[in-house]
Amino acid sequence: MLHATELLGAEARDAQGNFVGRVRELFVVPADHPGRISRILLGRDRYQPLVARHDQLASAEPGKITLSVGEQALDPYQPNEAWLAVQKDLLDQQIIDVNGRKVVRVNDVNLEDRRLNGIVELRVTQVDAGLQGAARRLLQGVVPPAVIRRLQVRLPVSVLPWEFVNLIESDRMRRVKLRIESEKLANIHPAELADIVEALTPDERQSIIESLDDQTAAETLAEMDDRLQTEVVETLDKEKAADILEEMEPDEAADLLAELPPETSKELLEEMPRDDAQEVKRLLQYDHNSAGGMMTTEFVLVGEDAGREEVLGWIRGLDLNSEQLDTVLLINKQAVLAGTVSAGRLLMAAGDKNMAELRSEPLVFVNPEAPDQEVFEMFDKYNLRTLAVVDANQRPLGVITVDDVITHLREKQ
Amino acid sequence: MSNGPITAESAGWRERLAGLRNRRRHLWRRFALFLAVVGPGVITSNVDNDAGGISTYSVAGAHYGYALLWSLIPMTIALYVSEEMCARMGVVTGKGLSDLIREEFGFRMTFFLMVIGFVVDMGNVAAEFAGVAASMQIFGVAKYIAVPIAALAVWILVLRGTYRQVEAIFLVACTFYLAYLFSAVMAHPDWKAAAAATVVPHIQFDGGYLLTLTALVGTTIAPWQFFYLQAGFVEKKVGRKQYAQARLDVLFGSVSCMAIVFFIIVCCGATLFKSGHTGIADAAEAAQALEPLAGKWAKALFAFGLLNASLFAASILPLSTAHVICEGLGFEAGLDHKFKSAKTFYSLYTILVVLGAAVILIPGAPLLKILILSQVANGVWLPIVLIFMILLASRRDLLGDRVSSPLFNAVAWVSSGAMILLTMVLLYQAIAHPGSMGF
Numbered sequence: 001m002l003h004a005t006e007l008l009g010a011e012a013r014d015a016q017g018n019f020v021g022r023v024r025e026l027f028v029v030p031a032d033h034p035g036r037i038s039r040i041l042l043g044r045d046r047y048q049p050l051v052a053r054h055d056q057l058a059s060a061e062p063g064k065i066t067l068s069v070g071e072q073a074l075d076p077y078q079p080n081e082a083w084l085a086v087q088k089d090l091l092d093q094q095i096i097d098v099n100g101r102k103v104v105r106v107n108d109v110n111l112e113d114r115r116l117n118g119i120v121e122l123r124v125t126q127v128d129a130g131l132q133g134a135a136r137r138l139l140q141g142v143v144p145p146a147v148i149r150r151l152q153v154r155l156p157v158s159v160l161p162w163e164f165v166n167l168i169e170s171d172r173m174r175r176v177k178l179r180i181e182s183e184k185l186a187n188i189h190p191a192e193l194a195d196i197v198e199a200l201t202p203d204e205r206q207s208i209i210e211s212l213d214d215q216t217a218a219e220t221l222a223e224m225d226d227r228l229q230t231e232v233v234e235t236l237d238k239e240k241a242a243d244i245l246e247e248m249e250p251d252e253a254a255d256l257l258a259e260l261p262p263e264t265s266k267e268l269l270e271e272m273p274r275d276d277a278q279e280v281k282r283l284l285q286y287d288h289n290s291a292g293g294m295m296t297t298e299f300v301l302v303g304e305d306a307g308r309e310e311v312l313g314w315i316r317g318l319d320l321n322s323e324q325l326d327t328v329l330l331i332n333k334q335a336v337l338a339g340t341v342s343a344g345r346l347l348m349a350a351g352d353k354n355m356a357e358l359r360s361e362p363l364v365f366v367n368p369e370a371p372d373q374e375v376f377e378m379f380d381k382y383n384l385r386t387l388a389v390v391d392a393n394q395r396p397l398g399v400i401t402v403d404d405v406i407t408h409l410r411e412k413q
Numbered sequence: 414m415s416n417g418p419i420t421a422e423s424a425g426w427r428e429r430l431a432g433l434r435n436r437r438r439h440l441w442r443r444f445a446l447f448l449a450v451v452g453p454g455v456i457t458s459n460v461d462n463d464a465g466g467i468s469t470y471s472v473a474g475a476h477y478g479y480a481l482l483w484s485l486i487p488m489t490i491a492l493y494v495s496e497e498m499c500a501r502m503g504v505v506t507g508k509g510l511s512d513l514i515r516e517e518f519g520f521r522m523t524f525f526l527m528v529i530g531f532v533v534d535m536g537n538v539a540a541e542f543a544g545v546a547a548s549m550q551i552f553g554v555a556k557y558i559a560v561p562i563a564a565l566a567v568w569i570l571v572l573r574g575t576y577r578q579v580e581a582i583f584l585v586a587c588t589f590y591l592a593y594l595f596s597a598v599m600a601h602p603d604w605k606a607a608a609a610a611t612v613v614p615h616i617q618f619d620g621g622y623l624l625t626l627t628a629l630v631g632t633t634i635a636p637w638q639f640f641y642l643q644a645g646f647v648e649k650k651v652g653r654k655q656y657a658q659a660r661l662d663v664l665f666g667s668v669s670c671m672a673i674v675f676f677i678i679v680c681c682g683a684t685l686f687k688s689g690h691t692g693i694a695d696a697a698e699a700a701q702a703l704e705p706l707a708g709k710w711a712k713a714l715f716a717f718g719l720l721n722a723s724l725f726a727a728s729i730l731p732l733s734t735a736h737v738i739c740e741g742l743g744f745e746a747g748l749d750h751k752f753k754s755a756k757t758f759y760s761l762y763t764i765l766v767v768l769g770a771a772v773i774l775i776p777g778a779p780l781l782k783i784l785i786l787s788q789v790a791n792g793v794w795l796p797i798v799l800i801f802m803i804l805l806a807s808r809r810d811l812l813g814d815r816v817s818s819p820l821f822n823a824v825a826w827v828s829s830g831a832m833i834l835l836t837m838v839l840l841y842q843a844i845a846h847p848g849s850m851g852f
Contacts, residue, residue: 091519091520092515092516092519092520092523093516104743105515105743107520107743129743134520134524134742137519137520137521137524138520138521138524200507201506201507201508202507202650202652202653203507204507225650227650228650231650231652
């Protein structure tokens with residue numbers, strides 16, 4: 001195994017053994033191969049720097065590389081934005097460790113040297129974020145490489161595989177050129193991804209949110225600090241922002257829109273599909289600290305006469321998330337709230353009972369104007385997971401779920 | 414909020430999430446929140462007038478009366494120009510100073526800078542505890558009681574205090590700087606003469622005068638404050654749009670910092686200098702000497718101001734040093750090494766507080782020497798930090814349109830050059846003629 005630190009500054013000789021220059025940079029060309037060192041920049045003081053291709057490398061060891069061709073076969077160096085520079089873009093920079101779900105700073109890059117047909121191919125295998133890399137960086141050029149190698153084995157290892165590295169690139173265009181994809185980020189829990197994104201700089205934040213799929217972006221945004229949420233949304237392109245808002249829960253979207261300048265908020269609502277926008281607008285009317293401001297309009301509603309089996313079958317066919325399912329609201333023929341059935345009871349009840357038989361007692365609900373304090377008290381008193389919000393005619397408007405209650409309580413602290 | 418049934422795998426994240434709130438970040442955030450109330454610029458400049466600073470200002474006032482007041486205006490400019498660079502870098506790049514140095518100048522440079530920073534700040538922390546010891550001695554409390562209590566209080570407040578407690582205490586501490594305004598008023602100075610001396614430059618070509626001038630500059634502009642200031646703007650997540658406010662905050666901070674210096678010099682000038690008490694060596698002696706001249710309240714206020722400043726700086730300095738080092742060297746091991754990474758931070762923090770306080774407790778510890786040594790150490794570190802700052806702030810690839818203009822850079826180089834020159838003189842004096850450091 002080799003380390004980027006050991007090769008940077010190494011002297012390069014050609015096939016005849018003539019000195020060509022010193023290694024100044026190692027490039028990965030993501031368009032050709034995701035991990036191979038495809039180009040090596042050779043600096044020659046006053047002369048124009050040259051570039052060696054991966055198939056022109058005959059050997060590589062700490063402090064020394066040999067080429068398989070003569071100097072005249074090398075190309076002059078032309079900077080290329082689509083090349084990933086190990087020294088400039090990786091060493092000392094922050095990257096996202098997708099597996100460890102955290103941001104780390106790169107101390108060194110580990111390379112594997114594969115011999116085939118008389119040439120040596122270098123592959124990036126790991127990124128070193130630990131003391132070994134740090135020691136190499138500190139001592140390289142001061143102490144002979146062999147001494148460093150002997151010393152470093154005593155130090156703890158902290159490396160992460162190249163596959164789990166997600167580069168942070170604030171320039172959108174370059175992000176595309178370097179083929180940085182965000183699929184892997186979607187596997188990180190939104191709350192964790194939000195923490196990662198919050199720790200980055202504004203440009204990086206923007207670039208990452210833009211690259212995520214709308215669903216992941218919406219979930220991540222919802223978990224972020226309010227102020228950063230609005231900052232990100234304001235800078236996003238309107239269409240993309242509307243797409244993301246559409247994916248958010250209506251109550252979360254409403255909370256976010258309420259924080260934005262009225263102009264922006266209006267523009268975004270216009271970009272959203274009509275019914276989504278309607279729902280969000282309705283929620284926007286309520287005060288943030290009232291039951292209406294806490295509720296979401298996505299919930300499961302069935303007639304009280306429906307049978308359990310029928311309801312279960314129907315629910316299975318819907319694209320719902322688990323918190324919407326916590327409680328099923330029952331209505332009578334006049335569309336008035338007639339009861340609530342918890343997911344637990346729905347699950348445990350034997351046979352095909354009528355929904356009305358499964359309802360929880362007593363029936364509790366609030367009006368949207370009720371202050372949040374009243375909501376907290378009801379959750380506490382009745383040990384609720386979900387509370388129905390009804391209009392003046394006792395018709396269901398939405399539900400407040402326990403996670404929203406916790407969020408509000410924490411805000412108040 | 415994923416669709417589909419909750420599996421064992423998706424349940425596991427809860428546990429990980431609980432661990433995610435790395436305690437170090439958490440702690441630092443609390444201070445960042447505090448900065449949201451009072452701007453980073455104001456806090457930084459308040460902390461800047463620490464034990465060492467107050468001693469130097471007292472000596473300057475006692476020895477030379479109002480003759481050094483004119484230097485406050487150029488110093489305000491130098492302070493503003495250098496702090497503005499940090500504010501701008503923090504706001505535009507969203508990165509701390511140690512982060513930027515690491516990314517642009519590499520690991521080795523950062524490592525040395527952090528090692529020097531740690532040692533220098535250790536000296537500074539010791540100087541703050543020396544300030545605690547000196548001020549409490551005026552109130553008749555032995556340092557063996559005062560310093561351990563202060564160290565423990567600082568340690569507990571920072572690591573265990575709730576955000577509200579910390580906020581309340583720090584806000585009160587900030588207003589206590591006004592103690593110097595009141596002691597200045599009690600000294601009944603000739604305000605007209607003081608104002609005139611501030612505007613009209615006056616240069617005296619004797620060694621002591623120049624040395625005191627140098628010390629004045631050296632103590633007012635401390636290298637660690639730049640790291641703290643920039644980190645403050647980054648953690649507060651001040652966006653580019655709020656740059657104008659950030660600049661205003663820095664301006665206000667620089668001016669109010671110098672206003673405190675002004676009041677201290679005027680207070681000592683109007684009393685000690687006027688009555689010929691020019692032999693005082695530090696702030697504690699100045700406070701003692703004030704009593705017969707301006708009354709026991711003036712003395713108490715002066716000593717209390719010193720205690721307040723020392724405690725304030727002793728709370729913030731070790732915390733920001735530990736944070737900057739962890740950030741710059743990337744001890745952000747995160748989840749799996751969560752405990753470990755917190756350990757690095759806690760260890761650094763505790764070492765700074767404990768050793769800083771312990772040095773003062775050595776019987777017969779030369780408090781004055783410690784103060785001077787910490788100033789000298791700052792003097793060594795300052796040029797390096799300033800040069801890095803100017804270089805970074807003129808990088809168009811980092812700052813875009815907000816890059817330093819040629820005119821700004823000219824001012825920055827001149828003022829930094831002057832500061833570097835003066836601190837070098839101070840350094841030379843301290844090494845070559847340790848006895849001549851009459852403060």
